[in-house]
Amino acid sequence: MTQQTLSPTAPAKAKAGGALSLSRSRVRAAWLFLAPMLLVLALVAGWPLARTIFFGFTDADLSDLANYEFIGFANYLEYDEGEWYGLLTDPEWWNAVRNTLVFSAVSVTLETVLGLIIALALNASFPGRGILRAAILIPWAVPTVVSAKMWGWMLHDQFGVLNDMLMGLGILSQPVAWTADPQLAMSAVIMVDVWKTTPFMALLILAGLQMLPSDCYEAARVDGVHPVKVFFKVTLPLIRPAIMVAVIFRLLDALRIFDLIYVLTSNSADTMSMSVYARQQLVDFQSVGYGSAASTLLFMVIAVLTVVYIVAGRVNLGEGGR
Amino acid sequence: MQPGLRAAFAGAALALGAAVYQPPAKAAEISIACGALGVEFQLCKEGAEAWAAESGHTVRLVNTPNSTTERLALYQQLLAAGAEDIDVFQIDVIWPGMLANHFIDLRPYSNGAEAEHFSAIVENNTVDDKLIAMPWFTDAGILYYRKDLLEAHGKTVPETWQELTETAAAVQAAERAKGNDKLWGFVWQGKAYEGLTCDALEWIDSFGGGAIVDAKGKITINNDKAAAALDMAAGWVGTISPPGVLNYAEEEARGVFQSGNAVFMRNWPYAWAPANSADSPVRDKVGVAALPKGGPDGKNSGTLGGWQLAVSKYSANPEAAASLAMYLTSAAEQKRRAITGSYNPTIASLYQDEEVLYANPFFGSLYDTFTSAVARPSKIAGAKYNRVSNEFWNATHAVLSGKMDGATSLAQLEKKLKRISRNERW
Numbered sequence A: 001m002t003q004q005t006l007s008p009t010a011p012a013k014a015k016a017g018g019a020l021s022l023s024r025s026r027v028r029a030a031w032l033f034l035a036p037m038l039l040v041l042a043l044v045a046g047w048p049l050a051r052t053i054f055f056g057f058t059d060a061d062l063s064d065l066a067n068y069e070f071i072g073f074a075n076y077l078e079y080d081e082g083e084w085y086g087l088l089t090d091p092e093w094w095n096a097v098r099n100t101l102v103f104s105a106v107s108v109t110l111e112t113v114l115g116l117i118i119a120l121a122l123n124a125s126f127p128g129r130g131i132l133r134a135a136i137l138i139p140w141a142v143p144t145v146v147s148a149k150m151w152g153w154m155l156h157d158q159f160g161v162l163n164d165m166l167m168g169l170g171i172l173s174q175p176v177a178w179t180a181d182p183q184l185a186m187s188a189v190i191m192v193d194v195w196k197t198t199p200f201m202a203l204l205i206l207a208g209l210q211m212l213p214s215d216c217y218e219a220a221r222v223d224g225v226h227p228v229k230v231f232f233k234v235t236l237p238l239i240r241p242a243i244m245v246a247v248i249f250r251l252l253d254a255l256r257i258f259d260l261i262y263v264l265t266s267n268s269a270d271t272m273s274m275s276v277y278a279r280q281q282l283v284d285f286q287s288v289g290y291g292s293a294a295s296t297l298l299f300m301v302i303a304v305l306t307v308v309y310i311v312a313g314r315v316n317l318g319e320g321g322r
Numbered sequence B: 001m002q003p004g005l006r007a008a009f010a011g012a013a014l015a016l017g018a019a020v021y022q023p024p025a026k027a028a029e030i031s032i033a034c035g036a037l038g039v040e041f042q043l044c045k046e047g048a049e050a051w052a053a054e055s056g057h058t059v060r061l062v063n064t065p066n067s068t069t070e071r072l073a074l075y076q077q078l079l080a081a082g083a084e085d086i087d088v089f090q091i092d093v094i095w096p097g098m099l100a101n102h103f104i105d106l107r108p109y110s111n112g113a114e115a116e117h118f119s120a121i122v123e124n125n126t127v128d129d130k131l132i133a134m135p136w137f138t139d140a141g142i143l144y145y146r147k148d149l150l151e152a153h154g155k156t157v158p159e160t161w162q163e164l165t166e167t168a169a170a171v172q173a174a175e176r177a178k179g180n181d182k183l184w185g186f187v188w189q190g191k192a193y194e195g196l197t198c199d200a201l202e203w204i205d206s207f208g209g210g211a212i213v214d215a216k217g218k219i220t221i222n223n224d225k226a227a228a229a230l231d232m233a234a235g236w237v238g239t240i241s242p243p244g245v246l247n248y249a250e251e252e253a254r255g256v257f258q259s260g261n262a263v264f265m266r267n268w269p270y271a272w273a274p275a276n277s278a279d280s281p282v283r284d285k286v287g288v289a290a291l292p293k294g295g296p297d298g299k300n301s302g303t304l305g306g307w308q309l310a311v312s313k314y315s316a317n318p319e320a321a322a323s324l325a326m327y328l329t330s331a332a333e334q335k336r337r338a339i340t341g342s343y344n345p346t347i348a349s350l351y352q353d354e355e356v357l358y359a360n361p362f363f364g365s366l367y368d369t370f371t372s373a374v375a376r377p378s379k380i381a382g383a384k385y386n387r388v389s390n391e392f393w394n395a396t397h398a399v400l401s402g403k404m405d406g407a408t409s410l411a412q413l414e415k416k417l418k419r420i421s422r423n424e425r426w
Helices: A002-006 A016-055 A091-123 A129-136 A144-154 A161-168 A182-210 A215-223 A227-255 A259-265 A274-284 A288-313 B003-020 B040-055 B068-080 B096-102 B119-124 B147-152 B161-177 B194-206 B224-236 B243-247 B250-258 B269-275 B318-328 B331-341 B348-352 B354-359 B367-371 B378-400 B406-420
Strands: A078-080 A083-085 B029-034 B058-063 B088-092 B134-140 B142-146 B184-187 B262-267 B286-289 B304-311
Touching: A016 A288, A091 A129, A091 A182, A091 A227, A091 A274, A091 A288, A129 A182, A144 A161, A144 A182, A144 A259, A182 A227, A182 A259, A215 A227, A227 A288, A259 A274, A274 A288, A274 B068, A274 B378, B029 B040, B029 B318, B040 B058, B040 B318, B040 B331, B068 B088, B068 B096, B068 B194, B088 B096, B088 B318, B096 B378, B119 B134, B134 B269, B134 B318, B134 B331, B134 B367, B142 B147, B142 B269, B147 B161, B147 B286, B161 B184, B161 B224, B161 B262, B184 B250, B194 B224, B194 B378, B224 B378, B224 B406, B243 B250, B250 B262, B250 B269, B262 B269, B269 B286, B269 B331, B304 B318, B331 B348, B331 B354, B348 B354, B378 B406
Parallel strands: B029 B058, B029 B088, B184 B262
Antiparallel strands: A078 A083, B088 B304, B134 B304, B142 B262, B142 B286
């Protein structure tokens, strides 16, 4: 970028050497300033990622990490005596992928819609707005493990407050085992996640709403346009970039969901996500190699989905904040 | 993890140690991880503190998750990282094969004390000719029943599962008609975890359906008797057992039974002491029997459980840690635990001890249940046991929650186990 801004100065040919060295020294300074960040990134993100991908090609075992052999792609796919083995042929892995996708799609959609509604409400000025804005953030501020455990007790079939309330209201005739029933477990997990992360969406969208120019609204009011039409024709297009960025944050988060599911339903196949699967292989079954292969695939699934989302949604991350 | 790095650290530590070395007589702090089911934690604390007072060392107790599955995960992470935070580990009877690498050989410290213990357990705890853990208490699944309720409704203790189903349904219906509408017939461990493997193995084995994998490594689980056993258990959910039983572990089941809300309970012997404690609503109303047979030609079957004490090889004070393990597993301490907490000793002579039998009358009558309990296939499956068990409890859970019938689920399970074992080659 520095070179581009400097090059159009055509008459400065004689000074080219000086300009070049100036630009070179600026580039050097830029690298110097970037170096600590790059180093930290390489250490905390690059190294573990590289190590995980590397372990995915070995038969490492958690009980003895010093000894392992390189086994190529066998963790992913292997043909052995008439049978295919490996991650890509494991129905449980694909079940985990499906669960994760269902969870992400449903929870992020609900959170976006609810977050938008809450943000619109909080954007209006009314007395006590500041307090309400702070209060609505509480679910987001509670650590996930704590809120998951709390919901686990509230959803408990014998002592849970939710069953008690619903039975008191006459909606249920007998207690429901929210987290144990295979038909309900995923819905329960999604419900808790929506409760927890809607405030985050509301906050990001509210930030977008606060930056909208007021002149369009004045013009709309003068023209007497219906508020619903104003929302769809003015507000929504204007905050679309903010929503798209908020969604991508949430999507990245939802695709690697672990803590909530693990605390609420542990390793149950009905709700097992890709991360829960990888952890189970790595820790419970001690196969660091196979578990690392699953983690690598998880990384690739998230990367591909993110790229697809950015391309299809034409998200401009550079100016997304506006 | 990295030998080079570790050696460097060890070298540095040695140099540092030499510089500040002070002659012995310093007391070590030993950490022990104990379970917390029933009065377990309290007992462990008392025992460990008695040892501390005797030896001059100090002890620190570490709380661990109640679920065996989660506890194993925690241990595996600690041990794989070579952490010295815990010196003495309480390990399950099925773990020696998986964790042996991380524990020291206790023979140099035991002075032959292991000879007093049940030889089957000692053999189970011996891996590659190293005694990696001392037996602490043994376990087998048993049936708890409410003497008062059975008597009031003119029923006897069931001999078969079919009888149990009928009795439970009859008592439950009669009691509910009287207004006791929280009462359930039978509670057990139905959550998808190791405990369900134990429960389901009991049903299947009592029907004569084998123990999942036989001693030669052949996968035997896909048979009609096993399928019938699972279908029977699926019939309980929502009828004589609360629907939430599908998420119950030991303590949840005990919670329901001990508050007086169940006629029968399947649990380990530890539940006897709290059920008869001073503040228990069912005090003196509880009886214990062997688990029922699977029909007239079936057999009584309880799954072998039990816990051992092992010393981490990453411990800074292996000698003191081993001394604590030996103290806690000694006959005197096992007797105290049997009397106050009904933890089954692993020393045969204690089953003839009058004080032990007075506190736990069923130790005498169920002696055979404890000594001939059915073992989970942890020996043959070795490091893969956890995977086998995981598939087994998931397959069982699918039947219990009504997703499929026993035969379909077991056929799928057989395929999965073949995958895991690479066609029974293990």
